[in-house]
Amino acid sequence: MKKTSFPFIFSLIVAAVISHWQWFDFSSVLNFSDWYYWPDQPTRQLLGSWGTWVNFWNFGSGNIQLYFTVFNSVWSLITSAGFSYDVATKVTFFIPIALLGFLSPFFLSRKLIGSRLIAFVVALFYGTTTYFLLKQSAHLPIALVYSLLPLLFLFFLKALEENVFFRWMQFTLLFWLMSVYEVRIVY
Numbered sequence: 494m495k496k497t498s499f500p501f502i503f504s505l506i507v508a509a510v511i512s513h514w515q516w517f518d519f520s521s522v523l524n525f526s527d528w529y530y531w532p533d534q535p536t537r538q539l540l541g542s543w544g545t546w547v548n549f550w551n552f553g554s555g556n557i558q559l560y561f562t563v564f565n566s567v568w569s570l571i572t573s574a575g576f577s578y579d580v581a582t583k584v585t586f587f588i589p590i591a592l593l594g595f596l597s598p599f600f601l602s603r604k605l606i607g608s609r610l611i612a613f614v615v616a617l618f619y620g621t622t623t624y625f626l627l628k629q630s631a632h633l634p635i636a637l638v639y640s641l642l643p644l645l646f647l648f649f650l651k652a653l654e655e656n657v658f659f660r661w662m663q664f665t666l667l668f669w670l671m672s673v674y675e676v677r678i679v680y
Contacts, residue, residue, distance in 0.1 A: 496609070498599075498603065498609050498612075501599065501609050501610075501612070501613045502596065502599065504613065505595040505596055505599055505613065505616055505617070505620075506592065506595070506596070508595055508617065508620065509591040509592050509594065509595045509596075509620065510591070512591070512620075512621070513587070513590075513591035516583060516587040516588060516590075516591050517583075517588065517591070519579075519580055519583065521579070522579050523579060523582070523583070523587065525630055525631070526630065526631040526632075527631065527632070528631070528633055530578065530579065531568075531578045532578070533572045533577055533578055535549050536568050536569060536572045536578045536581070537569055537572045537573050538569065539565040539566065539568060539569040540565075540566050540569035540570065540573070542556065542562075542565065544556065545559065560672065560673055560676045561634075561673070563673045564585055564673070564674070567581065567585055568581040568582065568585070571584065582633075586633045586634075586637060587633070589637060589640070590629060590633065590636050590637050590640050593637075593640040593641055593644065594619070594620040594625060594629075594636075594639075594640040595616050595617070595619070595620040596616070597640060597641060597642070597643040597644035597647070598612075598615055598616045598619035598620070598643040599612050599613060599615070599616035600612075600643070600644065600647055601643035601644065601646055601647040602615040602616065602643075604647055604650065604651075605650075619643070624639075625639055625640075634674045634675035634678075635675055635678050637671075637674050637675070638671050638674055638675045638678045638679060639678075641667065641670070641671050641674075642671075644667060645664070645667050645668060645671065648660070648663050648664040648667055649664050651663075651664075652664045
């Protein structure tokens, strides 16, 4: 009978929800440091702003993060569907950071070490390091890349071991997704 990792994974999800309780509350509004709340009406218009100038935001502003247009478009679609900007950011940033900050190091360390208990301890440590928690309170794109990094290493190891197209595409798509979130850190 094969031993399952389900109790460990479930415990890590519970740890993520408890440690990031407000992030899972869709009625809360989250903002801090350089992450501020956007009104829904300008957010709905983001779908059409693929250029270097956003003319509907305040008196207009430069779009210095062109790679971020993918998420601006997702936020625009979510707010156009009747949800708030805060729900859109929770779905695309906050909840993935909270969950992946614990789960991705678990999967990588389980692959490298082979012990589910040690992988569980590594994941708890990784998800609660001071650096990671500080990034979560100021630079969310960096925190998301940091939470996806162990998963990227895992996909790279699997691609090297198996050397099949699917594994390389899996690695490439995750690398691209991380670049969309924060190209400077991924580089």
